[in-house]
């Protein structure tokens with residue numbers, strides 16, 4: 001699905017040298033690389049504050065802690081997402097309220113979101129799934145109307161741009177009260193281990209976020225809040241600084257592959273290519289199609305037999321996971337989410353796909369569809 005070795009080989013000289021430099025500097029934690037990376041990413045995204053942390057799951061947790069959400073507060077998010085989004089809500093004693101997604105964009109269904117709001121609802125977490133922004137214009141409007149905090153899970157969508165009706169173009173993760181991302185190796189901006197970050201334009205919130213990520217202290221040994229220990233290390237920051245310099249071309253490489261797939265499959269009735277939201281660019285963390293009247297298992301097995309990897313993100317929705325089942329969902333319509341779990345399949349997507357590889361993948365998919 002991903003080829004991190006070929007990507008590394010292209011920047012090897014630079015990376016190897018930089019890693020040695022960091023090792024020799026002995027500033028492994030909170031060194032200058034971390035500070036420079038934060039500043040560079042903040043400039044790249046056009047957001048005031050980038051607070052690095054240990055991973056994308058921590059980023060979500062720290063964001064929710066900094067917003068002062070209290071046990072019992074309800075937090076609405078999509079049932080069709082990676083578990084980390086929901087996990088931290090539960091971990092903090094908040095109540096996750098899962099809702100339906102749009103069957104075309106795979107993102108939070110705004111009507112379902114609004115219908116799920118109660119007196120206890122305090123926040124919403126739109127996930128920009130697969131690399132395309134959720135319907136932020138509407139989500140922000142509804143959230144404002146009900147005085148809810150907005151935490152964007154941008155783990156899959158770094159560098160995606162959302163354009164509002166008034167023409168404002170804003171990067172994923174920089175539209176809500178706070179945004180979070182992950183630098184897990186296979187993410188669009190990935191390091192060589194774990195990493196994450198929290199984004200905000202709110203100065204006060206930035207202080208809180210920094211404090212919580214650092215044991216609740218701003219001044220050493222003065223703990224004003226209960227915090228956590230969540231740091232990005234200098235080696236990862238050094239790698240990320242180099243890769244940030246290539247993020248534009250990485251995004252373009254993903255978009256090229258996606259356009260190739262789109263064109264190749266446009267007349268196939270056995271599958272539906274991913275729909276583009278006119279307001280959001282798509283950075284294709286995943287290229288995810290929907291099967292249409294064909295056997296997905298059979299397709300996956302056929303592709304595997306031809307050495308074409310494919311993955312199902314995600315086979316089971318969160319509302320059907322044992323840890324998150326709740327009677328409240330008995331009366332909720334999850335038909336789109338349930339159908340997606342049965343029909344989606346993701347094809348290889350990464351920055352180093354050659355036209356020869358794309359041609360091969362496409363030919364095998366077509367061979368299966370027209371068997």
Ligand SMILES: *Cc1c(COP(=O)(O)O)cnc(C)c1O
Pocket residue numbers: 055056057058081082084085127153155156181182183184194195196
């Ligand atoms: C990867 C991911 C996370 C978690 O990131 P980690 O760095 O693995 O903790 C959270 N949300 C979504 C949507 C993700 O894809």
